[in-house]
Amino acid sequence: MSRKKTPKTKGASAPAASALPAANGSRPTRPGTARPVPQARPNGPPQPGRPSLGGGDFYDVAFKVMLVGDSGVGKTCLLVRFKDGAFLAGTFISTVGIDFRNKVLDVDGMKVKLQIWDTAGQERFRSVTHAYYRDAHALLLLYDVTNKASFDNIQLAPQAWLTETQEYAQHDVVLMLLGNKVDSAQERAVKREDGEKLAKEYGLPFMETSAKTGLNVDLAFTAIAKQGKPGLLPVPRAAPQTIPCICAPRTRATCFQLTH
Numbered sequence: 001m002s003r004k005k006t007p008k009t010k011g012a013s014a015p016a017a018s019a020l021p022a023a024n025g026s027r028p029t030r031p032g033t034a035r036p037v038p039q040a041r042p043n044g045p046p047q048p049g050r051p052s053l054g055g056g057d058f059y060d061v062a063f064k065v066m067l068v069g070d071s072g073v074g075k076t077c078l079l080v081r082f083k084d085g086a087f088l089a090g091t092f093i094s095t096v097g098i099d100f101r102n103k104v105l106d107v108d109g110m111k112v113k114l115q116i117w118d119t120a121g122q123e124r125f126r127s128v129t130h131a132y133y134r135d136a137h138a139l140l141l142l143y144d145v146t147n148k149a150s151f152d153n154i155q156l157a158p159q160a161w162l163t164e165t166q167e168y169a170q171h172d173v174v175l176m177l178l179g180n181k182v183d184s185a186q187e188r189a190v191k192r193e194d195g196e197k198l199a200k201e202y203g204l205p206f207m208e209t210s211a212k213t214g215l216n217v218d219l220a221f222t223a224i225a226k227q228g229k230p231g232l233l234p235v236p237r238a239a240p241q242t243i244p245c246i247c248a249p250r251t252r253a254t255c256f257q258l259t260h
């Protein structure tokens with residue numbers, strides 16, 4: 001993926017719109033194209049001729065997920081961990097603008113293509129990011145458990161991430177709150193209970209993750225894929241009243257789903 005990452009410099013200006021991937025995932029045309037209707041397939045076995053990512057990666061339905069949160073909370077690292085199973089150690093270089101990566105998951109027998117948009121958390125790129133919210137089916141709101149300000153900015157700052165979501169995203173967008181860098185126990189500045197409390201207040205699923213160790217990363221993206229709109233995924237015969245938690249028992253302590 002041609003991730004646009006340049007060393008964090010004061011004056012880096014937002015990239016020209018034409019240099020950014022378009023909201024429908026083609027590169028690079030103008031952002032903000034009309035939100036494509038998710039390629040949902042009629043329930044039942046996928047038909048031949050499923051769309052493909054190229055390279056034989058067929059899928060039945062596509063789901064756009066956006067990672068948002070302050071600069072440095074670990075959005076890019078979370079995406080690289082999920083996509084490549086690797087951790088970007090070493091110097092921190094900020095994302096410039098926005099980019100995306102695709103990964104196909106098997107969810108209850110259905111191939112779900114997650115198109116994951118990695119946004120730049122720095123203030124100066126906010127206007128670029130706003131253009132992409134309305135195309136997102138799901139938003140992962142990230143904070144860094146070692147950075148209290150990044151947690152406060154989820155709901156308190158004038159341009160809080162939750163405010164931006166309400167202002168720019170679809171009203172039915174799927175949201176999840178993630179507290180990242182949980183491996184850095186020594187530097188923890190935000191208690192898990194505080195994350196749980198905030199999640200409960202807004203009725204959001206919540207997990208603590210680590211892009212470094214991989215804790216809960218696949219789980220978070222799989223949970224998002226499962227929470228996709230009922231029309232996107234086959235509705236189980238006896239549709240549960242609430243979405244059952246998919247956490248493995250060992251991680252239930254760190255997953256604040258509304259139901260377990």
Ligand SMILES: Nc1nc2c(ncn2[C@@H]2O[C@H](COP(=O)(O)OP(=O)(O)OP(=O)(O)O)[C@@H](O)[C@H]2O)c(=O)[nH]1
Pocket residue numbers: 069070071072073074075076077078088089090091092093094095096119120121122180181182183184209210211212213
């Ligand atoms: N210990 C630890 N460090 C992490 C983790 N995730 C990210 N980091 C480090 O935190 C720094 C920032 O990570 P990024 O993923 O680049 O942050 P970002 O949210 O993409 O930042 P912007 O692109 O500026 O919005 C890097 O130095 C990473 O190595 C994690 O789970 N644990």
Ligand SMILES: [Mg+2]
Pocket residue numbers: 075076077093094095118119120121
């Ligand atoms: Mg980044």
